Each structure stands twice: as C-alpha cells, then as structure tokens.
Amino acid sequence: MPNLVLMLALAPAFQEKPYLHEQPRFELVLPSEAWQPLDQSSAGVLVVVFTPVKDMSTRCSVLRFPGPLLPAGVETREQQVQEAAGRFYQRVVLEPGTLAGREARRWEYKIGDGTTIEWAFQDEDKGWVFFQLAAPAAIWGDPDERAPLERLPASFVWSGGADAAPASIDLSTPQTIRGLRALAAPEERPFEVTRHRIEALIEPEEHSFLLWDRIEVRARTADLREIELHTTLIEIETVTADQPLEWRIEKAPAADGLVVTLTKPLALGESVQLDVHAGCADFFQGTDQQLLSEIGVVGQVRPGSSWSSHVLWYPIDPTNDAEVDITLDVPAPLVALTGGKLVERVEADERVRYRYVEEQRRPRALPFGFAVGAYLSAEVVRASGLNLRVYGFPGEEKRVAQRIEVLTECADAFERALGPLPWSEVRFVHVKPTRKETGVSLPGLILVSDFYFPDLDGVDASSGNLSDPTVLGLLVVADEFSHQWNFYSAGFPNELAEGISTYTNALFLEVRHGAAAYNGTIRTCRDAWIGGAGAVTEFAISHPNVYSNARYRPVVFCKTPLVLDALRRRLGDQRFFDGFRRAFALRDPSVDGFERLERGFEAAAGEELGSFFEQWFFRAGFPTLRSSFEARDDGVTVTLRQTQGGEPYELDVEVELECADGSRHVMPVALKAAQQTFAWPLPARPVAVRLGPEGRLPARVEGP
Incomplete structure (x- = not known):
C-alpha cells in the first residue's frame, strides 16, 4: 500500500x-x-x-x-x-x-x-x-x-x-513567468566558497597576468567529493590542497569549468583550502555580443590602461558571495585599484603591492574587477562615512574634480531615497579599452571609458532628455553609481536593477535641476517604451525572455521608471521613499528581487500592492486609453475606455478639463474597469479633455 x-x-x-x-x-x-x-x-x-x-x-x-x-x-x-x-x-x-x-x-x-x-x-x-x-x-x-x-x-x-x-505582446501569465524565474534560479550548491585570498602579478608592458588564489570551500552537504568553479581567459596551471586531489578543465563556449575531485570527501560543515595557480600570457577578452553593442572589450592588460570587468580572472562559484582579500602587484609608479578597503600599500624593488579587503558576504552578479594605470585622484568623505574617490590620467584633474561634484550630488539623492551603502568606499575610474567603449559598475568599483569621461563644463541636463548625447557623460556617473545600491547592496536582478538606475537618474536630476527635469526624464522613458512598441514581441520586465530582442532596452530601462513614478504619485513622497529604503534593506538572496521590492513598499504603505506589481512587472504591454465627454448644464460627464487586449489595468489617471472661460480643472480618478464614466460640476462649458499627468501616464492615449 x-x-x-x-x-x-x-x-x-x-x-x-x-x-x-x-x-x-x-x-x-x-x-x-x-x-x-x-x-x-x-x-x-x-x-x-x-x-x-x-x-x-x-x-x-x-x-x-x-x-x-x-x-x-x-x-x-x-x-x-x-x-x-x-x-x-x-x-x-x-x-x-x-x-x-x-x-x-x-x-x-x-x-x-x-x-x-x-x-x-x-x-x-x-x-x-x-x-x-x-x-x-x-x-x-x-x-x-x-x-x-x-x-x-x-x-x-x-x-x-x-x-x-x-505576436507583438507576450501573453504569459504571472504564474507562468514566476515558474520560469524559478526554473532559471541557480540551484542550491553542495558547497560554498567562503573566502578568496588572491595575489595577482600584472605586467602591462608584457600584456601578461599571473594569479595565485587560495580558495576556502565549505561543504553544505555530507560526503562532498566534487567542487566545480568557473573561469574565463586564464589558464589553470596547478591546483593543490592539504589532501590528495584530482582536477580537470571542462572547456565550454561561455566559461570553462574547473572541476576538483577530492580523494577524502568533506563532511557537512568541513572546509578545504584550494591553492590555484593560473596565468595568461596575453590578457585580453573582447566580445561581439549585441545586447549592449557599444561594448567591445571586457578585460585587457595593456600599456597605458589595464582593467577587467566581466572576466572571471579568479575561479568563482555561481553565487560569487565570498569574502575577498586581493593583492595587486604592479610596476611602480602605477596605481592598482579594485573593490574593498585598501589596507596596505608596499613599494619595493620598482614594484608596488596594493592589498584590498572586503569582508562582507553578499551575492555579486559580476566578479571583482581591477584597473591599473598612472592615475591621479581626488576624494570626498561624506557625513555618512562613504568615501568617494575618482581616478583619471595626468591632465584630467578638471574632469576628476567634476565627477567628485556629481558623485556628491548623486549621493545626496541616493542616500535619501535608498539608504546608506553597507560598505565605505566606491572608486570611479577612467579606463581606455583598445576598441569601442565601456561603462560598468562592479563591487566597489566603477569603470568608464573616454566617451563617458568628457569635460562636463556647460552640460545642461535640465530638460531630462536621456537621449541627448551631450548629457551622457553626466548621467553615466549617476547610472553606474546607483548600481552600487540596487545591483550589489540590494542584489536586485539585472532586469529590475537597470530600470531602477534609470529612475535614480531622474532623482539625481531632480536634486540638480528641480521637478521639471525629473518630469522630463519620466517623459523620455515613456516615449522610448510606448513609442517604439509593436515591431517585435514585448515581454514582461520579469520574464526571462526580456533579454531576447530589441525591446530589451525600452522595457527594462524605461518601463520601470514609469511604474515607480506612478507608485510615487499613489503613495506620496514620505511613504514612497520609506518603501524604497525598506526594499533596499531586504537583502535575502533567496527571495526574488521583485518580491522584495513589493514587500518593502507594502510595509511602508500599510496596504496590499500585489495587483499593482503584478500588472506592471509580470505582464507585458501597457494600457491603451480613449476618452470622450458630454457637456451638461451643471458640468461634464467623461467616459474612459481601456481598449488594449486582456484584463483591464488598475490605473491612476488625472483627467484635465479645459473650460470655455479658460479655467482648467484636474480630477484624479482610479480606473479599474474596461469602461468607467465620471461626472463633475464645472463653472463653464467644457471644451477639451486631456489625460495625464502629461507625458508621465504609463499608457498610450488615443483619440476619442
């Protein structure tokens, strides 16, 4: 039985x-x-x-x-x-x-x-x-x-x-999308990497890179026999431990697997230290990906500028949340940078060793990067204790000082909206790829290339137009800096973090230029998201397929700011920013980032927001509205219709009524049905109806 x-x-x-x-x-x-x-x-x-x-x-x-x-x-x-x-x-x-x-x-x-x-x-x-x-x-x-x-x-x-x-709109249900996200989530590993102690010898003139990494691995299950880590570009020379082991490399197109088989299995909670020696005679990794086509190099060791962003130059596990102790050994007088706290600098025999330590453990979507060059720098230490330092090349003193000023303005906006960073230092560094450009935020380190490091004199971003190429050098500072919060501190998934970064760009411009610049940023996002719809299939922000086509940027980068702006209007500033800070303080990586964001805002709002988050983050497309009105002796009757396919959205709309006497009247309404009719008294005959807030409504508005 x-x-x-x-x-x-x-x-x-x-x-x-x-x-x-x-x-x-x-x-x-x-x-x-x-x-x-x-x-x-x-x-x-x-x-x-x-x-x-x-x-x-x-x-x-x-x-x-x-x-x-x-x-x-x-x-x-x-x-x-x-x-x-x-x-x-x-x-x-x-x-x-x-x-x-x-x-x-x-x-x-x-x-x-x-x-x-x-x-x-x-x-x-x-x-x-x-x-x-x-x-x-x-x-x-x-x-x-x-x-x-x-x-x-x-x-x-x-x-x-x-x-x-x-089809132009993916019809996957929220339940289906959550199932796909669960399917794509990393599996529980039978082990964890708890610490890296790294020493890297970097020779820019010779293009070479040597690595020694002592990796502490702890068993999460009984009888752990096999450990699999991943690298790119570097070649593993030896792997040893205090017990006999075998190791092999499993070549793959994306990343090579380093598979270590222990002769003596580890018991639950037991640890082993692996000593890995690796190197690369010509450290250079280009990329032909099209998702961000302006990026052509993700790591190089070259005279003048050596750096790494996405290269797995030390072996990592998928969680990538270990403590790190990194020593970078470079020719004097070069400066070597990475994330973490600088705890030691030793110069001897025409070489300099820089040692950085980061003891906080949290999942990192990218590895620690590095940058090496003949840098000069400036810094500011904020009242919160956050140390911001900018690095440029000789002759770039003015541009370095400009970015210190911009980072300070950004920190004013971000610490208010998102709370403090859990680490004390962020370095903003100019690098020079041998081809194309780069702009990337790494743990405690931001790298930008020439195109994103221009002179900022005379740059005016008060319109909020994110498409204006003259303001990119300014906005990239805000955008990459905000990733220190949303991508690394809170650990939101990239498809959510990128949109939050666009929204924090709007918050930065609000601090710098006022409400008109904020509104202009939201308007730019709306035009990019809704204006370009229909050519290819659009997926929900949370759908794993959102990366699969040309709608990736309009949806991921531009839809989320409209959604957050709508939530801010619904909750008011006090509850909205309280919710933002609460969401950023929820750092449990086992809980999906979309759910953590929802929980934070619900706690601050004191109300259930599940339907709001579901319709905007777990549904593709947007509402399409039509309006009509009928004058009455004592006022007006306005009918609003949702004409898009599927279930109606819940949508906060401002109905602006223009009267024959020149007066204007804004009536806030909450749409919940496919068609709703509203009646209001007016002092004069109505002549026009507009739906808003103008340029910020997350919907397409069609004629009557």
Whole structure:
C-alpha cells in the first residue's frame, strides 16, 4: 500500500501535458508538468524552448526563421551553429526525414557532451521551421530517459501558415513567468566558497597576468567529493590542497569549468583550502555580443590602461558571495585599484603591492574587477562615512574634480531615497579599452571609458532628455553609481536593477535641476517604451525572455521608471521613499528581487500592492486609453475606455478639463474597469479633455 500511495502522489508530476501556441499556431504534448515553455522570439524569428531543467541541457525547441535569413536552409543554419560552437561542433548526419506529416531534413550533431537532433521543413510562406531535441549523452543513453524525448516529434503539429510572425505582446501569465524565474534560479550548491585570498602579478608592458588564489570551500552537504568553479581567459596551471586531489578543465563556449575531485570527501560543515595557480600570457577578452553593442572589450592588460570587468580572472562559484582579500602587484609608479578597503600599500624593488579587503558576504552578479594605470585622484568623505574617490590620467584633474561634484550630488539623492551603502568606499575610474567603449559598475568599483569621461563644463541636463548625447557623460556617473545600491547592496536582478538606475537618474536630476527635469526624464522613458512598441514581441520586465530582442532596452530601462513614478504619485513622497529604503534593506538572496521590492513598499504603505506589481512587472504591454465627454448644464460627464487586449489595468489617471472661460480643472480618478464614466460640476462649458499627468501616464492615449 505505501508504494501505491507513493505512485499516486507522484503521478501528476509525470502526466503528459498538451501545449498550444496561438501565434504562430503549433501543438505538441509535453512529457510532464515539469517541462516549462520559454519564449525567446525576437525580430520576426520564433524561438520557443521547452525544458524540465534549469540549465536547459535537456530541451525541445520550436523555431521558425523567415526564408531570407536562411538562404540555403539547413546548410545556412548549420554554418551558424558551427561558427557559434567552434571546435566543439561535430556533425553526425544530415539526411531526409519526416516531421508533422511533412517531408523534412533530419540533422543530428554534437556539441561537447550533448547531442542535438533537428528536423526542418519549409512552411507555406517559405519560412524554415525547425523542431529540435537536445540532451546530454547520459539522457540519450538511458532508455527510460530517452523515451519521453522520442515521443515529442510524433506529437508535433504545425499550422502556422500566414500568421507565422510572433505576436507583438507576450501573453504569459504571472504564474507562468514566476515558474520560469524559478526554473532559471541557480540551484542550491553542495558547497560554498567562503573566502578568496588572491595575489595577482600584472605586467602591462608584457600584456601578461599571473594569479595565485587560495580558495576556502565549505561543504553544505555530507560526503562532498566534487567542487566545480568557473573561469574565463586564464589558464589553470596547478591546483593543490592539504589532501590528495584530482582536477580537470571542462572547456565550454561561455566559461570553462574547473572541476576538483577530492580523494577524502568533506563532511557537512568541513572546509578545504584550494591553492590555484593560473596565468595568461596575453590578457585580453573582447566580445561581439549585441545586447549592449557599444561594448567591445571586457578585460585587457595593456600599456597605458589595464582593467577587467566581466572576466572571471579568479575561479568563482555561481553565487560569487565570498569574502575577498586581493593583492595587486604592479610596476611602480602605477596605481592598482579594485573593490574593498585598501589596507596596505608596499613599494619595493620598482614594484608596488596594493592589498584590498572586503569582508562582507553578499551575492555579486559580476566578479571583482581591477584597473591599473598612472592615475591621479581626488576624494570626498561624506557625513555618512562613504568615501568617494575618482581616478583619471595626468591632465584630467578638471574632469576628476567634476565627477567628485556629481558623485556628491548623486549621493545626496541616493542616500535619501535608498539608504546608506553597507560598505565605505566606491572608486570611479577612467579606463581606455583598445576598441569601442565601456561603462560598468562592479563591487566597489566603477569603470568608464573616454566617451563617458568628457569635460562636463556647460552640460545642461535640465530638460531630462536621456537621449541627448551631450548629457551622457553626466548621467553615466549617476547610472553606474546607483548600481552600487540596487545591483550589489540590494542584489536586485539585472532586469529590475537597470530600470531602477534609470529612475535614480531622474532623482539625481531632480536634486540638480528641480521637478521639471525629473518630469522630463519620466517623459523620455515613456516615449522610448510606448513609442517604439509593436515591431517585435514585448515581454514582461520579469520574464526571462526580456533579454531576447530589441525591446530589451525600452522595457527594462524605461518601463520601470514609469511604474515607480506612478507608485510615487499613489503613495506620496514620505511613504514612497520609506518603501524604497525598506526594499533596499531586504537583502535575502533567496527571495526574488521583485518580491522584495513589493514587500518593502507594502510595509511602508500599510496596504496590499500585489495587483499593482503584478500588472506592471509580470505582464507585458501597457494600457491603451480613449476618452470622450458630454457637456451638461451643471458640468461634464467623461467616459474612459481601456481598449488594449486582456484584463483591464488598475490605473491612476488625472483627467484635465479645459473650460470655455479658460479655467482648467484636474480630477484624479482610479480606473479599474474596461469602461468607467465620471461626472463633475464645472463653472463653464467644457471644451477639451486631456489625460495625464502629461507625458508621465504609463499608457498610450488615443483619440476619442
């Protein structure tokens, strides 16, 4: 009987699940509820991935490419895959086959340990449809694991036809999005890295970099035998410990895995120290990514300017929350910088050693960076104890002083709105990539290149126009500085942190220029978000696919400021900023950042805000409003309609009424239904109705 009860309890998890995609239309039967859809469509290319595992190593995907993108069909796609995977790609077979009752081409290939099978055919509009199955060798080799995969192609039905273009608004429900976020969340690791003690020898003239890292690892489970860390660019030379071990490097396109196998397993809570020696004869990592196309280099050791942002130049685990003790050894008289507190500077034998320590443990989305150059600097220590220091090259004294002034203004706004930083020093540093630009915030360290380090004399940002290229050098200071709070102190996910940074830009301009500049910033964000909608699929801010297409920046950077401005108007300044500070003080990384933000504001507001956060952060798109009015003898009747698809939004609107006598009257209303009618007395006949606040309403307003 217990076995029967167990089988009944487990049955729903393994029950097959029909799936229907509306636009373009296709159907298939998923092996179980564990298989979650992830829509990564962009720029007219359909990409829907189904996977039961967080790393998506086992997956089924449906893709459709417009014909012109694949002029030679499967051969063009094979060339693209081969270029992306490099030497890891190996074709197994390309042969005729069938899929969904159509003649197709069956293509099987390997990338590393994984095998992928794709079937491809052309639809009625000459687009190429691909049905993909991928899994590691262990899955394909196990008959029980392989069987659900093999049933998927037989269940696939394609009827996309003339409606093959992806929808402009993703219709995923908040429940679905939360499931996808949970699927993408990092798994609990069987170990934790508690401390790095790093020594790096940097030789700019020789382009070389040597590393020694003593890594303290503690077991979170009993019988810990294997530790996996990740690096990029550097080559591991040796790994040793106070016990016998074996180690290997698992090459991968994104980051190499350093896998250490212990001869003597660790008990729960037991620690081991790994001594890793690594190096790089030519420390340089470029990037061809398109998400932020202006970035071309993420790390270099070169004469004049050596620095690193995204390079994993020391081995890290995915949580990346260890204490660090970093010593940078460079030729004198160069200055070496990173995050943390400078505790020691020793000069001897024409070299200088800088030692920095950061004892706080918190998850970091990026590794500690570094910068090395012939720097001069200036600093200011605030009443809060926060030490702000700016570094530039000889001849840049004026620009350094300008940024000290701007950082001080930013800190006035951010400490008021977000609370104090939990660490005492932030360094703002000018670096010089060998190509393109950079602007990035790292733990305790901000790096910007020439384009973002101009002379700020005469820069006027009072319009709040974020698109004005003349104000970028000013705004990048505020934007990257705010990430010290939202990205590293609070640890909000990037898709939320970037929008908060745009909003704190508005707060900075409010301090610098007044309310008109703040309003102008919100207006710029609204134009960018709503004005460009419709060309490609828009995803909710919280949807993992928000990164997948050209709507990434308008949605992630520009929608959140509109949402926060609407919340500020609803709550008032006192409760709004109290809620902001409370949210930033909630630093439990096990709680999703969107939920922490909601909890902070709810605590300050004393009311439930779940529906507000759900409709703005977990729903794609925006309200579309139409208004009409009818004059009465004693006033006016105004009807507001929401014409967008789906459920109506809850929306605070200011109805501005203009009368024949020249008077204007603003009536605040709370929309909750698809259509609502309001009546007000007026001193004269109404002649016009406008919806606002002007330029700041998170909605598209259409004519009557």
